[in-house]
Amino acid sequence: MTGRTPPLGDSQGLWRAVLAAASGRCQCRGTCGTNHERDGGRCKNTHGGYGSRHGTGPVRLLAAPADPAALLLPPHQVAALPKQALAAWCPACHDATRRAAAKARQAAAPPAEPNALF
Known part of the structure; x- marks a missing residue:
């Protein structure tokens, strides 16, 4: 996929x-x-440009849910989202936001109760 070729x-x-x-x-x-x-409050990575780290190669933006919590949805639910619910993400921001959302979900979940066998 080049800068002009869609997925x-x-x-x-x-x-x-x-x-x-x-x-x-x-x-x-x-x-x-x-x-x-430093970049006006928004990530500076552009599609087809180069990442900020040495050796990352060209950045390929992806369309994913704009809401960080929705990044944890199963793929079939993400595919059904409307265009207005999607945002462009560079892979680094997408992965970091997804990890942060998973940690927040895990922290908010009630602790599992042990099985009472006795």
Whole structure:
């Protein structure tokens, strides 16, 4: 996939619409745990550009739920989300936000009760 070639599953143009709405730039505003203040409060990674770390190669943005909690939904539910519920994410911000959402969900879950056998 080059900077102009959409992913294989983008037959409806959803990925292109999300990228166009984001102007080809990652829409993370710090939910990944990184302070994006130097870049105007938004991640600086652009589709087809290069990551901030040495050797990361070109950045390929993906369309994923804008709500961090929705990043934990099963794939079939994510695929059913409307365009307005999606955002463009660089892989680094997407993965970090997903990990943070999983930790928050686990912390909010009540502790499992032990099985009472006796």
